[in-house]
Amino acid sequence: MKHWTRLLAFVLVIAVLGASSLPLSAQSGAGQGGIIIDANANKGTDVATMNPLLNNDVYSALITGLLFPTLVGIDPEKGNFAPDARGGLTKSWDVSSDGLTITYHLRDDYKWSDGTPVTAQDFIYSYNAIASGKTSSPRTDAVDVIDSVSSPDDYTLVIKYKTPACNNIDETNEIVPVPAHVLQQQIGSDYSKMDKADFNTNPTVSDGVFNFSQLVPGQQVSLQASTVYPDTLNGAVNPTGFIYKNVDDVDVALQQFEAGDLNLMDVFTDIPPQNFPDLRAKSASGDIQTYEQLNNGYEWLAFNLADPTKPIDGVDADGKPVAQPPHPIFGDVRVRQALAKAVDINAIIQGALFGEAVPATSPSIATSWAFNPDLKPISVDLDAANKMLTDAGWIDDDNNPDTPRVAKGAKYAPDGTKLAFSLITSASDSTVVAVGQLIQDQFKKVGAQVDFQAIDFNTAVQKLVGQTFDTALLGWSLSYPDNPDFGFAFNASNDKVGGGFNFVSYYNQDVTDLLSQANNLPGCDPTGRAKLYQQAQEKLVADQPYIFLYTSKAMIAASSKLDGFKPYPNQLFWNVDTWNLAP
Amino acid sequence: MSKYLLRRLLQAIPTFFGITLLSYALMLGAPGGPVTALTFNPNITPQEREELAARLGVDDPFPVQYVRWLLGDDWMRWDSNGDGLADHSFLLALDGPDGNPLPPGTQLGILRGDFGDSFFQHQPVFNIVMGRIPATLELGAMALLLSIIVGMPIGILAAIGRGRAFDNVTRVLAVLINAIPAFWLGLILILIFGAWLDILPMGSRCAVTLTGTCPPIYQRLNYLILPTIVLAAAPIASYSRFMRASMLETISKDYIRTAQAKGLSRREVWFRHGARNALIPLATFLGPAIAGLLGGAAVVETIFSWPGLGLLAVRAVVQQDYPIVMATVIIAGAGTLIGLLITDVLYAVIDPRIRFS
Numbered sequence: 001m002k003h004w005t006r007l008l009a010f011v012l013v014i015a016v017l018g019a020s021s022l023p024l025s026a027q028s029g030a031g032q033g034g035i036i037i038d039a040n041a042n043k044g045t046d047v048a049t050m051n052p053l054l055n056n057d058v059y060s061a062l063i064t065g066l067l068f069p070t071l072v073g074i075d076p077e078k079g080n081f082a083p084d085a086r087g088g089l090t091k092s093w094d095v096s097s098d099g100l101t102i103t104y105h106l107r108d109d110y111k112w113s114d115g116t117p118v119t120a121q122d123f124i125y126s127y128n129a130i131a132s133g134k135t136s137s138p139r140t141d142a143v144d145v146i147d148s149v150s151s152p153d154d155y156t157l158v159i160k161y162k163t164p165a166c167n168n169i170d171e172t173n174e175i176v177p178v179p180a181h182v183l184q185q186q187i188g189s190d191y192s193k194m195d196k197a198d199f200n201t202n203p204t205v206s207d208g209v210f211n212f213s214q215l216v217p218g219q220q221v222s223l224q225a226s227t228v229y230p231d232t233l234n235g236a237v238n239p240t241g242f243i244y245k246n247v248d249d250v251d252v253a254l255q256q257f258e259a260g261d262l263n264l265m266d267v268f269t270d271i272p273p274q275n276f277p278d279l280r281a282k283s284a285s286g287d288i289q290t291y292e293q294l295n296n297g298y299e300w301l302a303f304n305l306a307d308p309t310k311p312i313d314g315v316d317a318d319g320k321p322v323a324q325p326p327h328p329i330f331g332d333v334r335v336r337q338a339l340a341k342a343v344d345i346n347a348i349i350q351g352a353l354f355g356e357a358v359p360a361t362s363p364s365i366a367t368s369w370a371f372n373p374d375l376k377p378i379s380v381d382l383d384a385a386n387k388m389l390t391d392a393g394w395i396d397d398d399n400n401p402d403t404p405r406v407a408k409g410a411k412y413a414p415d416g417t418k419l420a421f422s423l424i425t426s427a428s429d430s431t432v433v434a435v436g437q438l439i440q441d442q443f444k445k446v447g448a449q450v451d452f453q454a455i456d457f458n459t460a461v462q463k464l465v466g467q468t469f470d471t472a473l474l475g476w477s478l479s480y481p482d483n484p485d486f487g488f489a490f491n492a493s494n495d496k497v498g499g500g501f502n503f504v505s506y507y508n509q510d511v512t513d514l515l516s517q518a519n520n521l522p523g524c525d526p527t528g529r530a531k532l533y534q535q536a537q538e539k540l541v542a543d544q545p546y547i548f549l550y551t552s553k554a555m556i557a558a559s560s561k562l563d564g565f566k567p568y569p570n571q572l573f574w575n576v577d578t579w580n581l582a583p
Numbered sequence: 584m585s586k587y588l589l590r591r592l593l594q595a596i597p598t599f600f601g602i603t604l605l606s607y608a609l610m611l612g613a614p615g616g617p618v619t620a621l622t623f624n625p626n627i628t629p630q631e632r633e634e635l636a637a638r639l640g641v642d643d644p645f646p647v648q649y650v651r652w653l654l655g656d657d658w659m660r661w662d663s664n665g666d667g668l669a670d671h672s673f674l675l676a677l678d679g680p681d682g683n684p685l686p687p688g689t690q691l692g693i694l695r696g697d698f699g700d701s702f703f704q705h706q707p708v709f710n711i712v713m714g715r716i717p718a719t720l721e722l723g724a725m726a727l728l729l730s731i732i733v734g735m736p737i738g739i740l741a742a743i744g745r746g747r748a749f750d751n752v753t754r755v756l757a758v759l760i761n762a763i764p765a766f767w768l769g770l771i772l773i774l775i776f777g778a779w780l781d782i783l784p785m786g787s788r789c790a791v792t793l794t795g796t797c798p799p800i801y802q803r804l805n806y807l808i809l810p811t812i813v814l815a816a817a818p819i820a821s822y823s824r825f826m827r828a829s830m831l832e833t834i835s836k837d838y839i840r841t842a843q844a845k846g847l848s849r850r851e852v853w854f855r856h857g858a859r860n861a862l863i864p865l866a867t868f869l870g871p872a873i874a875g876l877l878g879g880a881a882v883v884e885t886i887f888s889w890p891g892l893g894l895l896a897v898r899a900v901v902q903q904d905y906p907i908v909m910a911t912v913i914i915a916g917a918g919t920l921i922g923l924l925i926t927d928v929l930y931a932v933i934d935p936r937i938r939f940s
Contacts (some may be wrong), residue, residue, distance in 0.1 A: 037791055044897050045884075048704045056621065056703075134686075136638075136705065140631055190667075195705045216795035217714035218890020224793060241793045247786065248894060251770060255778050256785050274881055428901075456902060458615025461623055487870045499629025506628055 032226075033238035034581025036562070038062075038264040040221075040244045040252040047244065050212060051200040052176035053126055056138045058268045063221055063244060066573060067206040069231070071119045071123060071157075076574035079367075080481050081169055086231045086574070087208075089118060089177065099164025100147075102172075104157040109230040112179050113204075113211045120151035125180035134192035142174035151153075164523035167342035167483050179205045196202050209577050210242050232577045238564075239579050245260055258288075263559035263581065267293070267574055271555045273356035273431075279557055289558040293366055293569045299362040299432065299475040301343075301423075301439065303330040304467060306505035314495025314505060321492045324505045327415035329421055330470070333519065336544040338388035342446040343439060344380040345511050349550055352434035361547040362537040363476070363486035367569060369526055370484035370518075370533035378548075385446045396418050396447050404449035420449035424463055427454040434582065435549070436473050455501040466505045475547035480570045484533045490540060491503045506545040511536050590928065602916040603909065607649050610908055617702045617903045633680040639702055640675075641905070652909060655695060656688030693913070699906035701899075708906045712892065712914070718788055718892035719880055720764030721800060725811040726880075727872060730818035735865070737819070738826025739858050745831065748817045753827075765926055769813045769886035776809060783809055785889040789894050810887040813882060817871035818872065825868065829861040836860075859933065866929040 022416070044061040049055050052064040057254075072081045073088020083092040089110055094103045112117040129135055131143040145168060147160040161168045182205045187193040194200075203212045209231075211224035221244045225237040245262065247253040253269060256262045265271060271279070276292075282292040306324035308311070316322050329335055349357045361378030366371050390396070393410030404420045407413040425436045433454045440450040450471075463469045476489065488494055491512050494502040518532035541548070556572060558565040564579040612760045636642040640651060651659060660672040668684040669677055678683045698708035741750040750754035777785035784790075784806050789797035797803060833839065834857050842852045881893030892911060899907035 035791075035793060043898055043901075045902075046704065054705065056624075070929075105938055133634075138622075138627060140627070192667075195709075201706060205931060211609050214795045216710065216797075216890070218895070219788060219888075220791065220795050222793045222795050243791055243793065243795075245787070245791055245888075246890065247888045249766075249770075252773060252786055252886060252888065255773055259778055259781065259785060261785060261791070454846065456613075456901075457616060458619045461619045462615050465619070478737070496629045 021100070029223060031461065033240055033579065034561075034583075035241045035243055036239050036243055036264055036576070036579060036581070037243045037261050037262050038266055039247045039257070039269045041247060041250055041253055041269045043248055044290070046215065046217055046246070049200040050203045050215075050221070051178065051194070052199070053129055053137045053139065053178060054135065054195065054200060056136075059244075062268065063223070064176070065208075066210045066223060066242060066576070067203060067208040067212060069110070069175050069208055070176055072169055072173050072479060073392060074571070074574075076568040076571035079569060079571070080369075081173070086233075089123075090434045096282055099524075101158065101160045102168060104154040104159070105155060107230075108155050110207055111228045111230070112181075113228060114179075114280065115228070116179070116181055116205075117154070118177060118207050118563075119154040120157040121154065122177035122180045123157055123175065124149055124151060125183065126175050126178050128189075129178075129183075129191045129194055130175060132191040134190075135194045135363065139174045143169045144169050149165055150467060151209055163520065164522070165519055166521060166529060167485065167519065169199050169553055170479065170481065170483050177207075179207075206295075209237055209573075213241065218246060229577065234578055238578045239576065242576075257557060257559075260559065263562055265557040266557050267295075267554045267570075271557065273354040273553065276356050276553070276555055277355070279555060283557075288560050289562065289565050291556045291558075291565070291567045291572075293556075293567075294358065294365060294476075295552050295554045296365070296480055296570055297369075297475055297477040297552045298363070298365055299435070299473070299549045300360075301549060302464075302472045302474070302504050302546050303327070303336050303339075303544070304469055304471065304504055305545060306333075306467065308468045308470060311497045311505075313497055314492035314500070314507060319493065319543070321507050321509075324495075324507070326412045327470070328407075328410075328417060332392055332411040334388055334392040334411075335394065336547075338385045339443060339448060340378050340544055340547045341381045341388065341556060342442050342448070343378055343387040343547055343549070344442055345378055345549060347380075347442075348435055348438050351438055352431055353550065353552055354521045357550040357552040360551050362541055362548055363546075364484050364488070364537055365478065365551050368461070368478075368482045370482070370483055370537075372534035372537045375537060377469065381441075384444055389419070389446060389448075394447070401445065403445065403447075405447035418449065419447055420451065422451040423473060424453045424454055424460050424469050425458040425473040426460045428457050431552075432473055432475070439473070456461065461483075465497075465499055465501070467497050467503050467505065469503075480566045484530075484539070485515055485519050486536075487512065487519075490545065491515070506540075506543065508539060508543055511539050514539070586926075587727070588924070591924055595924070599920060603653075603912060604649065606912040606916075607652065608645065610903070610905060611645050611648065613903065615903060617905065620902055621702065624701050629682065637679045637685065643675065650674070651688075651690060651692065651821065652699065652906075653692050653694055655690040655692030655697060657664075657691060658688070660685065660688040662687040683708060693909075698910045702904045703902055704904075704931070708910045710911045711907065713897070715890060715895050716893040716914075718889055719893060721788075722807065722810055722814060722880060722883070722889055725807055726814035726818070727869075729811055729815040730822055730872075733815070734819040734822030735826045735858075735862075737823035738828075739830055739853070739861070741827045742830035742834065742861075743853055748883055750827075753823060757824050760816050760820040763816070765813050765882045766886055768816060769809070769883060772809050772813065773886070785809075786886070788890055799936050810889055813886070814883045822865065822868065826861065826865060829864050830857060833857050833861040863930065863934050866926050866933060869929065870924070870926035871919060872922070892901065 036525060038057055047060045048057060049060055049065050050067060052062055052068045055061050056066050069087050069089055072090045073085025075082035075085050089106050090104045091107045092105045106120060112118060126145060127149050130137045130139055145161055147162050150158045161398060183199055186197050186199055202213055206212060209226055209229050211226050213222040213224045215221050223242040225239055225241060229237055247256060250270060253265060253578060257265050279290050282288045304327050307327055310325050312322060314322060345359045359563060361375040361377050362372055389405060393408055393580060394405040395408045396405050404418045407417040408415050423436055425432050436452050440452045441452050464472055489501050490505040490506045494500040495505050514532050514536035518529045521529050556567060561582040562579060564575055618632060618641060622632045622635060632707060634802060642895050659675045660669040663671055690699055701708055701711055741753045744750050750910040773785045776783040788806055789803045807831050839856055840851060842856045880891055881897045884891045884894040896911035
């Protein structure tokens with residue numbers, strides 16, 4: 001019994017010790033401007049890499065964005081590239097008359113944290129590393145558009161492109177300069193060693209607002225204020241540091257935020273929409289600060305236009321379009337249009353997204369400069385949907401809403417075929433699963449029987465790119481700054497079984513031509529380009545390969561003690577150097 | 584005893600390889616794959632996707648992948664003239680999908696201590712896993728300790744007072760606690776003790792600082808309290824009920840009656856003769872409990888942002904990060920085998936009648 005008594009005493013000691021040392025909160029006031037503590041909600045995964053050439057996820061990109069400025073800065077208010085914009089190494093650029101060559105004039109006041117000047121050679125090292133094809137960089141598309149790179153001097157970069165595409169700067173900005181002198185020491189010019197370079201997890205030299213401090217596996221990445229960053233608004237970086245703390249459950253993150261253990265929840269924390277009203281109320285009463293924006297992307301329901309049992313590429317070896325064997329149901333545009341009329345998007349937004357989304361109208365979101373205001377959201381009209389399906393040869397032969405329509409004179413389906421098909425989505429996103437269930441119910445009202453399958457994300461993607469699906473429910477994230485080209489998902493050249501993202505096998509030469517004209521418009525006048533993109537959007541929407549569903553809203557939350565929190569859309573950290581945590 | 588242990592260890596070797604072979608086959612048999620997740624990006628071309636698959640080796644047949652994981656690939660594709668490109672190969676293709684020679688193999692295989700690199704983090708798996716083990720061991724050991732020192736006395740006391748209030752209350756509580764999901768219990772405890780009462784941390788292994796280093800465990804026991812309670816809750820309930828049943832069976836034995844007839848005190852009869860013998864079947868629980876705690880830790884680690892192995896394993900399975908999955912399989916497999924060995928040893932320690940043979 002004496003042993004038990006001792007053990008119980010030990011437990012009590014543990015409890016007393018625990019109660020006596022209370023948790024530290026956000027350490028505000030620990031340094032000059034305090035430590036920003038943001039939630040990394042990447043489900044237990046550490047920041048994979050802090051090498052800006054290799055990162056392939058938004059969480060790593062958030063950290064590399066604070067450590068490494070891009071070649072060209074972005075005007076946070078307008079959301080476009082601007083000469084001499086803060087956070088960019090380029091003070092101006094010249095475009096040659098043929099549009100093929102861009103000369104970037106670099107600033108001479110940027111220094112790496114070890115005092116070495118940031119020069120054009122650092123960019124060239126990054127370019128060579130990606131172009132070598134020996135790294136796992138996902139930015140090969142950025143070097144593919146480049147013909148040659150040269151630097152007449154340390155602060156001039158001359159890049160010759162293969163085509164005069166208007167998004168050449170967008171592509172080039174993916175190539176972030178890294179400290180060549182550091183990587184040369186670690187891996188020399190053997191770029192095949194870059195994937196395993198110590199720099200990736202221990203970037204001791206950087207040139208951004210913050211410098212790397214420490215990566216603690218499973219716990220956090222911490223950064224400290226740079227003393228050499230030249231682009232500050234007030235002469236010095238004010239926050240003491242930045243901690244990206246792993247919090248693997250968003251509910252716990254919200255509790256920690258409200259208790260002061262976190263003082264920031266960025267957009268990638270994915271605050272659930274059901275929490276928005278509560279946070280809004282707290283923001284209105286001054287307890288916290290919030291910022292809302294539209295997510296930079298949209299959700300869709302995709303129809304496979306081709307026969308899923310015989311998937312073939314969209315173009316032949318010469319690049320010419322190949323006729324696709326039609327999907328027995330969705331090969332007929334009238335069926336796609338009818339089903340679009342059966343979708344009650346407002347009910348979906350209210351039911352699955354708690355009203356925190358706006359209907360999508362096209363592959364361009366409302367904040368895009370190429371957004372087409374003439375395109376209206378889909379509106380539910382069951383009578384019209386029923387009539388269109390009947391006209392398309394899909395008959396309700398028993399007047400029983402619980403049984404699907406059957407084909408009788410349909411365009412591609414043999415008579416007797418049921419209007420029944422599968423709808424796949426990723427099980428990992430509970431919101432999208434709820435949307436799928438609502439769509440299943442809504443389609444049933446017009447006699448379409450949906451076999452809804454919420455499956456593992458990888459499996460869903462495999463079915464998508466393998467083109468063996470009927471319909472699918474997922475979303476696209478868009479680039480920032482906005483690149484309205486949606487050809488990646490709708491050009492015949494991207495209809496490649498097993499890999500291409502035109503997995504719906506859509507082909508419309510008019511759309512392809514309009515996109516090409518918009519992408520390469522001489523002079524790249526935004527107004528002229530926007531008109532071309534809008535025309536392409538209209539044709540695409542009329543063909544209805546997707547039902548464009550909605551763009552969800554996102555919320556960023558910050559402590560009420562955080563001064564300087566004034567985000568723009570997709571630009572949370574544009575003035576992070578001025579942030580201050582009041583004690 | 585050493586002969587017995589050696590024999591058991593030798594017997595464990597084929598079992599261990601059986602576990603790895605089965606796990607590898609199940610992992611590769613799962614739909615999807617790491618390349619899909621790594622390349623769901625419109626800017627990546629199908630050709631680049633194929634090249635990535637070739638570089639990771641995930642497009643090779645199952646036996647080749649397994650052998651490479653086991654024995655490495657430096658002998659499967661090598662460079663004999665020092666130009667940095669492979670010029671000889673065995674079992675593997677010499678050229679990539681683009682027709683160019685692939686770099687020589689550099690993996691040594693787990694039998695030579697090389698667990699490979701994570702597909703997603705591009706870091707040696709050994710380093711990643713070793714970085715997580717201390718946290719999991721810390722939490723697992725505390726939970727095991729708590730479940731034993733709380734669960735067993737409850738079971739004994741319930742057996743002593745069979746049918747009385749304490750027995751009834753603990754029985755109901757055991758059913759209730761077993762029925763409560765760990766994630767719910769975790770969230771509720773965080774809400775009460777972290778958010779409302781503000782007396783315990785809501786997560787992490789230690790306080791957040793810029794350096795990120797954790798002080799010694801005795802200075803941060805408060806961070807262990809909630810996750811330990813959640814992880815230990817179900818085992819406490821199970822152990823207490825099991826201990827109660829075992830105790831009741833023991834006290835009906837003749838030698839207990841003999842002890843009582845000898846005039847020994849109730850305390851001596853119950854605890855010296857009864858409890859000790861009732862512990863024997865409980866020892867069976869302890870071995871598998873080591874692996875069981877690793878599994879349960881995945882949920883608890885998620886709720887409490889505990890930087891442990893369980894969470895890493897779950898994430899790796901979802902991402903299909905094969906090298907990390909297999910490293911955790913090895914650890915769980917080895918943990919189970921060692922746990923079973925400990926069980927056998929414990930039997931002999933607790934019950935002198937059992938001898939190693």
